Amino acid sequence: xxxxxxxxxxxxxxxxxxxxxxxxxxxxxxxxxxxxxxxxxxxxxxxxxxxxxxxxxxxxxxxxxxxxxxxxxxxxxxxxxxxxxxxxxxxxxxxxxxxxxxxxxxxxxxxxxxxxxxxxxxxxxxxxxxxxxxxxxxxxxxxxxxxxxxxxxxxxxxxxxxxxxxxxxxxxxxxxxxxxxxxxxxxxxxxxxxxxxxxxxxxxxxxxxxxxxxxxxxxxxxxxxxxxxxxxxxxxxxxxxxxxxxxxxxxxxxxxxxxxxxxxxxxxxxxxxxxxxxxxxxxxxxxxxxxxxxxxxxxxxxxxxxxxxxxxxxxxxxxxxxxxxxxxxxxxxxxxxxxxxxxxxxxxxxxxxxxxxxxxxxxxxxxxxxxxxxxxxxxxxxxxxxxxxxxxxxxxxxx
Numbered sequence: 358x359x360x361x362x363x364x365x366x367x368x369x370x371x372x373x374x375x376x377x378x379x380x381x382x383x384x385x386x387x388x389x390x391x392x393x394x395x396x397x398x399x400x401x402x403x404x405x406x407x408x409x410x411x412x413x414x415x416x417x418x419x420x421x422x423x424x425x426x427x428x429x430x431x432x433x434x435x436x437x438x439x440x441x442x443x444x445x446x447x448x449x450x451x452x453x454x455x456x457x458x459x460x461x462x463x464x465x466x467x468x469x470x471x472x473x474x475x476x477x478x479x480x481x482x483x484x485x486x487x488x489x490x491x492x493x494x495x496x497x498x499x500x501x502x503x504x505x506x507x508x509x510x511x512x513x514x515x516x517x518x519x520x521x522x523x524x525x526x527x528x529x530x531x532x533x534x535x536x537x538x539x540x541x542x543x544x545x546x547x548x549x550x551x552x553x554x555x556x557x558x559x560x561x562x563x564x565x566x567x568x569x570x571x572x573x574x575x576x577x578x579x580x581x582x583x584x585x586x587x588x589x590x591x592x593x594x595x596x597x598x599x600x601x602x603x604x605x606x607x608x609x610x611x612x613x614x615x616x617x618x619x620x621x622x623x624x625x626x627x628x629x630x631x632x633x634x635x636x637x638x639x640x641x642x643x644x645x646x647x648x649x650x651x652x653x654x655x656x657x658x659x660x661x662x663x664x665x666x667x668x669x670x671x672x673x674x675x676x677x678x679x680x681x682x683x684x685x686x687x688x689x690x691x692x693x694x695x696x697x698x699x700x701x702x703x704x705x706x707x708x709x710x711x712x713x714x715x716x717x718x719x720x721x722x723x724x725x726x727x728x729x730x731x732x733x734x735x736x737x738x739x740x741x742x743x744x745x746x747x748x749x750x751x752x753x754x755x756x
Contacts, residue, residue, distance in 0.1 A: 358421050360449050362429045362441055364456030365392050366528050373454035379428055385420045387413050388430030396430065410440075414447045421449060434458040438478050438500055460498040463524035463552040466534045474498055474554075475610065479505035486611030488513040489675075492634030493610065495557035495656065500550075507553045511542025513672065514555070517658055522554035523547055557656060575630040575653075579603060581623075585653075587645035588621040594680055597729040598701060598748050599624055605699045605752045606676045608633035615674040617664050617690065618681025622646035622657060625678070629655035636660060636674070638667050665689030684710050691718035691753075698753040708749050720753035 363376045365388075377397065380386065386398050387405040398404060405413045413429075420427040434455040435441045444451050457465075464471040474496040479487040484505035491497045491514060499510060507523045514521075517539070525533045525548045537545070542553075580600035583593050594602065602624055608614055610632035616625030619637035626649055629635040635655075637646050640663040650657040660667055664686045677690050679700040684707060690698055691714065698715065702708050708724070715722045726749050730742035 358424050358426070358450070359452045360417055360421065360427045360429055360444060361454065362431060362435045362444065362451050363454045364433055364435055365395060365430055366433065366456040373456075376428075376454060379426070382426050383428045384425035385416060385427040386430065387417060387427070389432075392430035392432075410443060414443070414449070417444070417449055418447065432456075432459070434461075438476075438480070459500070459524070459527055459550075459552050462527045463498065463522065463534075463554055466524055466527065466532075467522045467536075467554060469522075469554070469556075471496070471498065476500075477611070479510075484509065485613070489611050489613045489634040491519065491555035492517050492613065492658070493629060493632060493656065497555040499553040499555065501553055503549050506549065506551060507537075507542040507547045508545060509543075510553055510555065511537075511539040511544075514539035515543070516660075517656075518558060520556045520558070522556065523551055524554070525551040527552070579627045579630060581627070583623075586621045586623045586626075586649045587652075588623075589645075593621045594624050594701065595729065595745050595748075597745070598727050598750060599627060601725075601727065601750055602678060602699050602701065603627050603631070605750070606633075606678055606697065608635075608676070612675040613672070615668075615671070615677040615690075615695075616657075617668070617677060617679045617686060619646055619659075620644060620680060622649050622659075624680060625657055626650055626653050626655055628678075629653075629657055636671060638662065638664050638671075640664075640667075668693070683707060684714060687711055688714055688718075691715060691720065694755065696755050698751075700751045700753075702749045702751065703746060705749070708751075711751060715751070715753040719755060721756055722751060722753045724749055724751040726750075 361379045383402055385403045389407050393404055405416050407413055417427055431440045436453050437458045441453060460476055475490055475494050476498045477487040477490045478500040480500050480502040487499050488510055519539055521537050521542045523535045580596045582596055586593060606614055606628055608628035608631040613634045614628045616637040619625055619639040622637050625635040625637045636658045638660045642661045646659050664682045668689050674695045676697040677695045679686055712722050726747055728747035729745045733741050733743040735741050
């Protein structure tokens with residue numbers, strides 16, 4: 358005995374003709390009040406109006422054990438950020454008759470393909486990962502919730518070049534699809550529920566991937582050679598140091614990383630290649646960060662200015678890489694309380710003050726010296742080891 362889970366479209370219509378037959382023989386029907394009102398529930402059939410899910414799961418488990426046919430009604434595609442996951446987690450066997458998901462409907466109404474888009478949710482959870490996905494990727498659909506919708510996303514996207522599509526009341530007579538800017542979205546009251554599409558300009562780097570893996574590991578890897586970046590006078594975090602720094606920053610889709618004293622932007626770009634939203638702070642307006650980001654197909658927001666002053670007013674990060682600026686920059690970063698800070702220091706006299714400062718700010722700090730030696734050719738076919746400059750790498754984490 359399986360539980361039939363049926364999708365109801367946004368207009369309140371059952372999506373599949375098999376539902377009518379299933380309802381006719383059902384002994385239990387579970388769904389929101391609007392869904393129960395939209396279908397022909399047989400007279401005398403037991404119903405459960407969804408509110409807290411636990412009582413409904415208990416009733417469904419009892420129905421399965423007794424061999425009673427049960428139907429669950431849900432919005433759109435119940436397997437897409439829907440109730441199917443919870444039913445499966447409860448050990449209930451299910452058969453699904455999906456309707457068109459709200460995300461598919463939103464892209465359709467906008468006349469856009471969505472095979473390379475990321476889909477995230479801000480419903481019932483911290484909305485910051487969804488916002489950071491919009492900052493990082495060129496095409497993102499967000500399932501919203503009251504207090505975590507288009508207005509809040511628009512406010513959080515200030516400074517990022519995005520267009521938003523807000524789809525309200527999909528499939529109903531009150532349907533409204535609005536193209537707007539982040540500022541326009543932030544200044545508008547939107548009807549719940551709605552879906553938000555966050556779109557980068559088509560000319561921006563980082564076009565949606567054709568393989569439908571928008572945050573997959575980059576095909577070319579990371580810890581790329583210095584030759585993969587334009588840089589000046591070898592002012593670039595070396596590949597061996599960058600490999601550990603990126604690992605310590607833990608970039609992934611949904612996280613937001615600052616790259617302070619970015620120079621060529623290599624650390625931030627490799628975090629972006631791994632799915633993180635990245636903001637680079639660099640005092641040199643001619644630094645090649647934007648060109649390097651375009652070369653690698655990622656969207657990195659660049660703030661031109663000298664830290665620590667340039668950090669004022671920036672949205673709070675999940676992790677910060679400090680590649681330059683000294684102890685005063687570290688102090689300003691620590692004042693913002695990011696969960697994780699990674700810093701590289703070439704001057705040994707800065708190491709102890711940096712460690713003491715971070716520990717005084719409540720961080721647990723560890724570190725290591727990285728001193729790589731690379732193979733180099735000698736005349737006659739011999740090889741030697743050419744040393745790179747040793748660097749101390751500190752990792753600080755709030756408990």
